[in-house]
Every structure is written in C-alpha cells, then in structure tokens.
Amino acid sequence: MANSRTVIQINGVSKHFGSGDNLTYALKDITLSVDRGEVLMLMGPSGSGKTTLLSIMGCILRPSSGTLAIDGIEATGLSARRLGALRLEHLGFIFQEYNLFPTLSVVDNILVALHLRGIKGAEARKRALTALESVGLEAKAESMPETMSGGQKQRLAIARALAGRPSIILADEPTAALDSANGKMIVELMTGLAHERDHCVVMVTHDPRTIGYADRMLTIEDGALAAAPTTPTDGGQ
Structure with missing residues (x-):
C-alpha cells in the first residue's frame, strides 16, 4: 500500500x-513500493529480471501489464514526450555502460545533462563541479573521457546523475568497476543522499560490499520477487 512518502x-x-511459442516473461506480476529516504537493493542471478525492473521504474521500458506511478503520477499511459519530461524531472540514472560523450570534456558531459533539465550558465557549472568533487574527480574537470580509467568513467557517470538532484536515483551495478575504496565512497554518497536529503535510491548489485548499506533488499528469481525479502542487520558503517 502506497503512503505519502512513496x-x-x-x-x-x-x-x-x-x-x-517465442513468448518470454522477464517479469511476472511484480508489486512493489519504494519510499523517500530509502535505499533498496535488488539482487538475483544474471537474467533474473533485475535490470528490466529497474528500466520500468525509470520509464525506459513500458510494462506489458500492470501500472507504474512516479511520485504520485500515473506513468503507464503517458505519451513518449510526457514520459521524457517525467524522467528529466524526477529520475537520475547510473548505467553500467557509462553512456558518456567521448568528444566532450568531463565537466561538459555533466553540463549537457543539466542543460536538458533547463539548468544553464553559472548555476549549471557550479552544480557540475560540486558533483565532480563529491566523487573525487574535481581535478579531471577539463580532461577527456578517453584519458580516464574505467573506475573514473563510472564515477563521472555517477556525478552526472547526481548533478541534476533527482528525487529518485536508479543505479545498475554502480560499484562494479570500482576498487574497494571508491566503491565504499560511492555507496556512502548515495546512502547519504537517501538518509540525509530524502532521496530514493534503488540499486541493482552483485557486490557483497554494498549489502550492509541497504535499508531493504529484495531478491528476484525468474522474473518474480522472492517470497521472503531480506533486510540487512550488520549496518553499512
């Protein structure tokens, strides 16, 4: 049941x-709510439907049946244009593939995303540099993506998602390319956004280092939520 914080x-x-005969179900009758201030982690084997569910939450894929609401807005029947506007207003994405613009500098990769949200000029640059500082990349602002390691590119993708200050952050294996120290920094950053700034964070992960930071964990198997979701008890700190 949804509440005022959902x-x-x-x-x-x-x-x-x-x-x-070729019909394949990626998700089966999923019912789920996620609240402000919550860090939800989705786990499960490869091909279980985790990324499909994340893509539906992010209004990238449309469900075959059922309904989705984002911050009280019924999204299922919206036009492509209105879905795009909903994504820009509410959602920040962190993809495994980085999806960076190779011909743009590090800071310009973030500025492009902010411009799409209508944030320009000095305010946009301030937000971009603040986001880079939060992931330890302030010294790379004018560098090109091709000069960066995989871990640095992942941190840039995270900074780009955070710069727009979305109410919902959807992350697909955000620590996969990061070493232990940077992975811990990123998960603590996203946890802080949820717990201190009331963002909602949903993370697909196989990384056991992240588990203790979750407020709630759900396992997906064969496209369905496991019968018994688990809640971490060891804390993230």
Missing part, C-alpha cells in the same frame, strides 16, 4: 518479449 509504486507489473 515515490515509486508498481502494481501487478509483468513484462514479456516475443509472442506465441
């Missing part, structure tokens, strides 16, 4: 691909 509400969502 920012993601999924009811009876299924997602299938193909048809007839």
Whole structure:
C-alpha cells in the first residue's frame, strides 16, 4: 500500500518479449513500493529480471501489464514526450555502460545533462563541479573521457546523475568497476543522499560490499520477487 512518502509504486507489473511459442516473461506480476529516504537493493542471478525492473521504474521500458506511478503520477499511459519530461524531472540514472560523450570534456558531459533539465550558465557549472568533487574527480574537470580509467568513467557517470538532484536515483551495478575504496565512497554518497536529503535510491548489485548499506533488499528469481525479502542487520558503517 502506497503512503505519502512513496515515490515509486508498481502494481501487478509483468513484462514479456516475443509472442506465441517465442513468448518470454522477464517479469511476472511484480508489486512493489519504494519510499523517500530509502535505499533498496535488488539482487538475483544474471537474467533474473533485475535490470528490466529497474528500466520500468525509470520509464525506459513500458510494462506489458500492470501500472507504474512516479511520485504520485500515473506513468503507464503517458505519451513518449510526457514520459521524457517525467524522467528529466524526477529520475537520475547510473548505467553500467557509462553512456558518456567521448568528444566532450568531463565537466561538459555533466553540463549537457543539466542543460536538458533547463539548468544553464553559472548555476549549471557550479552544480557540475560540486558533483565532480563529491566523487573525487574535481581535478579531471577539463580532461577527456578517453584519458580516464574505467573506475573514473563510472564515477563521472555517477556525478552526472547526481548533478541534476533527482528525487529518485536508479543505479545498475554502480560499484562494479570500482576498487574497494571508491566503491565504499560511492555507496556512502548515495546512502547519504537517501538518509540525509530524502532521496530514493534503488540499486541493482552483485557486490557483497554494498549489502550492509541497504535499508531493504529484495531478491528476484525468474522474473518474480522472492517470497521472503531480506533486510540487512550488520549496518553499512
């Protein structure tokens, strides 16, 4: 049941691909709510449906059936244009593939994303540099992505997502390319955004280092939520 703090509400969502004998279900009858201030981690084997669920939460994929609401806005039937506006206003994405612009500098990669949100000029540059500082990349602001390691590119992708100050942060394996120290820094940063600034963070992860930072963990198996979600008890600190 949704409450006043619920920012993601999924009811009876299924997602299938193909048809007839080739019909394959990626998700099966998922019902789930996520609140402001919460860090939710999704775990499960490869191909279990985790990334598909994250993509539906992010209004990138449409469900085959069921409904999705983002911050009280029913998203399921919105046009592509209105879905795009909803993503820009509420959602920040951290992808495994980085999705950086190779011909733009580090800071310009962030500025492009801010411009799409209507944030420009001095305010945009201030936000971009603050975001880079938060992930330890302030010295790389004028560098090109090709000069960066995989871990640095991942931190840039995270900074880009955070610069827009979205209410919902969706992250697909955000620590996969990071060493222990940087992985800890990033998870602590996102946890702080949830607990101190009331953001909502949903993270797909296989990284056991992140588990103690979750407020709630759910396991997906064969496209369905496991019967018994687990809640960490060891704390993140």
